[in-house]
Amino acid sequence: MKAFTQHTGLVAPMDRANVDTDLIIPKQFLKSIKRTGFGPNLFDELRYLDEGQPGQDCSKRPLNPEFPLNFPRYKGASVLLARKNFGCGSSREHAPWALDDYGFRAVIAPSFADIFFNNCFKNGLLPIVLEEAVVDQLFQEMYAQEGYELTIDLEKQQVVKPNGDTIAFEVDGFRRHCLLNGLDDIGLTLEDADAIRAYEAKRREQSPWLFDAVK
Amino acid sequence: MAGQTLYDKLWQDHLVKSRDDGTALIYIDRHLIHEVTSPQAFEGLRLAGRKPWRTDSVVATPDHNVPSDAAERAAGLDGIRDEIARLQVQTLDENCRDFGVVQFGINEPGQGIVHVIGPETGATLPGMTVVCGDSHTSTHGALGALAHGIGTSEVEHVMATQCLIQKKMKNMLVRVDGELGPGVTAKDVVLAIIGKIGTAGGTGYAIEFGGSAIRKLSMEGRMTVCNMAIEAGARAGMVAVDQVTLDYVKGKPYAPKGEQRDKAVEAWSRLHSDDDAVFDAVVELAAEEIEPQVSWGTSPEMVAPVNALVPDPAAEADATRRAGIQRALEYMGLNAGQKITDIKLDRVFIGSCTNSRIEDLRAAAAVAKGRRKADSVKQVLVVPGSQAVKAQAEKEGLDKVFIEAGFEWREPSCSMCLAMNADKLGAGEHCASTSNRNFEGRQGYGGRTHLVSPGMAAAAAIAGHFVDVREMQKEAVQ
Ligand code: SF4
Numbered sequence: 001m002k003a004f005t006q007h008t009g010l011v012a013p014m015d016r017a018n019v020d021t022d023l024i025i026p027k028q029f030l031k032s033i034k035r036t037g038f039g040p041n042l043f044d045e046l047r048y049l050d051e052g053q054p055g056q057d058c059s060k061r062p063l064n065p066e067f068p069l070n071f072p073r074y075k076g077a078s079v080l081l082a083r084k085n086f087g088c089g090s091s092r093e094h095a096p097w098a099l100d101d102y103g104f105r106a107v108i109a110p111s112f113a114d115i116f117f118n119n120c121f122k123n124g125l126l127p128i129v130l131e132e133a134v135v136d137q138l139f140q141e142m143y144a145q146e147g148y149e150l151t152i153d154l155e156k157q158q159v160v161k162p163n164g165d166t167i168a169f170e171v172d173g174f175r176r177h178c179l180l181n182g183l184d185d186i187g188l189t190l191e192d193a194d195a196i197r198a199y200e201a202k203r204r205e206q207s208p209w210l211f212d213a214v215k
Numbered sequence: 216m217a218g219q220t221l222y223d224k225l226w227q228d229h230l231v232k233s234r235d236d237g238t239a240l241i242y243i244d245r246h247l248i249h250e251v252t253s254p255q256a257f258e259g260l261r262l263a264g265r266k267p268w269r270t271d272s273v274v275a276t277p278d279h280n281v282p283s284d285a286a287e288r289a290a291g292l293d294g295i296r297d298e299i300a301r302l303q304v305q306t307l308d309e310n311c312r313d314f315g316v317v318q319f320g321i322n323e324p325g326q327g328i329v330h331v332i333g334p335e336t337g338a339t340l341p342g343m344t345v346v347c348g349d350s351h352t353s354t355h356g357a358l359g360a361l362a363h364g365i366g367t368s369e370v371e372h373v374m375a376t377q378c379l380i381q382k383k384m385k386n387m388l389v390r391v392d393g394e395l396g397p398g399v400t401a402k403d404v405v406l407a408i409i410g411k412i413g414t415a416g417g418t419g420y421a422i423e424f425g426g427s428a429i430r431k432l433s434m435e436g437r438m439t440v441c442n443m444a445i446e447a448g449a450r451a452g453m454v455a456v457d458q459v460t461l462d463y464v465k466g467k468p469y470a471p472k473g474e475q476r477d478k479a480v481e482a483w484s485r486l487h488s489d490d491d492a493v494f495d496a497v498v499e500l501a502a503e504e505i506e507p508q509v510s511w512g513t514s515p516e517m518v519a520p521v522n523a524l525v526p527d528p529a530a531e532a533d534a535t536r537r538a539g540i541q542r543a544l545e546y547m548g549l550n551a552g553q554k555i556t557d558i559k560l561d562r563v564f565i566g567s568c569t570n571s572r573i574e575d576l577r578a579a580a581a582v583a584k585g586r587r588k589a590d591s592v593k594q595v596l597v598v599p600g601s602q603a604v605k606a607q608a609e610k611e612g613l614d615k616v617f618i619e620a621g622f623e624w625r626e627p628s629c630s631m632c633l634a635m636n637a638d639k640l641g642a643g644e645h646c647a648s649t650s651n652r653n654f655e656g657r658q659g660y661g662g663r664t665h666l667v668s669p670g671m672a673a674a675a676a677i678a679g680h681f682v683d684v685r686e687m688q689k690e691a692v693q
Binding site: 016017018020022023026027028030031032033034035045051054055083084085088089090091092093096111113114115118119122123172173174177185186189190192193195196199200203206207208209210211212213214215 | 231232234235236237238240242244245251252254255258263265268269271274279280297299300302303306317337338340342343348349350352364365366367368369371372375376377378380382414415418419448449450469470471475476478479482514535536538539542633634635652654655656657660661
């Protein structure tokens with residue numbers, strides 16, 4: 001997994017509550033057996049005026065001129081500013097893959113859906129929860145100032161505004177550690193292989209019906 | 216010390232190791248996989264040269280991409296016309312073969328929607344931890360199991376380590392007490408719950424559904440309720456084990472038998488919250504007050520009783536919510552204040568892991584019997600959740616009831632729940648659907664979904680617009 005330490009980038013808005021994973025990446029793109037290539041179809045139904053199909057050349061499709069990510073001022077954005085309950089709906093990891101593939105490194109919102117939140121960390125994409133009033137303030141500042149950039153410092157756990165003001169954020173220790181070091185969870189968990197085996201042996205003894213039933 | 220909740224017990228029973236940072240390794244008993252969220256996980260294992268930890272814990276089946284059309288289905292893999300989809304199903308076959316995983320293949324008797332076949336085969340059992348790369352894994356919690364939806368990286372993690380890294384969630388009790396009125400079903404209960412607490416109401420919680428009205432539900436009904444826990448934001452939903460659970464599990468192909476069953480029943484009998492258990496949040500609903508529900512918007516929390524009116528955004532004080540309602544009405548092509556019963560339907564879908572079990576099909580058939588779909592309704596799809604459900608329904612003659620009513624009887628698959636196969640809504644079409652998500656485009660680009668119970672969906676198919684299913688049931692009695 002790629003590491004995340006510090007990142008400075010242009011901020012773009014996704015100004016609605018309850019953005020679901022179907023909206024982030026529609027189902028027709030989930031047929032892929034790869035992890036990459038989802039960026040051109042991020043927010044497909046909002047971004048384009050036609051219905052997207054997998055494998056299509058998106059550069060020839062009609063863009064929705066009213067969708068912010070299509071505005072020249074947000075071109076190259078890498079920090080997404082969003083509203084409540086971002087990423088609700090399905091467990092599809094294609095959602096963070098699409099955000100990452102498009103170029104986003106962080107998403108800031110007042111709250112996230114659990115599975116999506118979790119999936120982000122596995123892909124080096126940092127979801128940051130800030131209070132609703134603070135997010136509101138960021139939306140206003142971003143709209144008011146073209147080229148609005150934020151710096152995200154995971155080490156110090158703070159978001160730095162263009163004027164130098166900082167906003168602290170929480171992140172759990174284990175996830176922070178993995179993200180800072182780009183660590184693969186599986187390798188870490190396998191360090192506890194003995195504990196897993198010991199648990200398993202006990203469980204097999206107590207609940208033998210849970211083992212070897214399906215073959 | 217206060218007593219434990221059901222979730223506390225399940226957590227404790229599966230705890231391999233707690234780490235100082237608040238995360239824990241939780242042992243996984245059953246891992247269900249399907250074609251959409253597993254290929255990248257298998258690829259990850261291959262790239263790292265890793266093997267699955269315990270293949271006997273894994274059960275696979277293709278469901279999302281397989282055709283529901285009988286002729287296409289009969290052709291097996293070749294019947295999947297969409298090449299990319301075909302490759303995905305084929306990849307599942309290859310991965311299961313290479314890694315030694317049991318799969319119920321496309322036309323095998325065990326095939327079906329992953330959340331339907333788990334309980335019905337006994338592959339998912341009380342007291343288990345169950346995961347699947349699919350958010351509706353919460354369904355299996357109906358058996359008194361701890362069941363989580365996970366992402367693809369976690370699918371790979373569980374395959375490689377038999378564990379999930381989790382932080383313990385908070386406990387929520389949703390208690391529904393009293394008697395449900397006639398024509399009011401588990402689907403209406405869960406829609407009413409989501410309407411009350413919102414789609415983020417359960418975020419960060421494991422929800423236990425309890426109360427006398429939940430106890431009186433069949434296992435199928437409890438699965439419908441737990442299925443939609445995720446629509447309330449909760450990764451896991453569950454119901455305590457009782458006699459209904461034990462009777463349901465008995466005799467299932469992979470369930471313990473004989474002496475083993477006695478031992479299992481003893482272990483399962485403690486799977487309920489202690490009387491003095493403390494929940495972090497409690498939500499209460501009175502069963503008598505719940506009416507048949509219809510969703511009018513683009514989020515499952517946007518629901519109302521069938522005899523209500525479409526809400527007026529102007530009456531909403533909160534600006535973000537107001538904008539949300541406004542946008543939903545525009546997308547849905549509805550006017551504020553219009554009667555829900557005036558909404559006309561173009562298509563009807565009866566199926567999905569929420570409502571495609573035998574009891575759901577019986578409820579729909581009871582309404583359809585001796586009636587015909589309205590001419591204005593272009594298509595009514597009835598898609599059983601599994602091969603076993605299909606066989607049982609045909610044994611009971613339900614397929615004939617549907618066909619005589621002008622409905623189409625299809626092959627087990629996810630079908631129009633998410634429209635990855637050929638079953639889709641056209642832009643602007645309204646659909647009465649027994650599925651679980653009414654998000655923009657969910658059932659097809661520009662499609663408009665209204666979530667309802669199977670009885671309500673069948674009634675809407677007959678009338679051509681929403682009607683209170685209780686009226687039709689009254690008529691049938693007279
Ligand atoms: S029926 Fe729908 S919700 Fe259920 S697993 Fe299939 S696509 Fe997902």
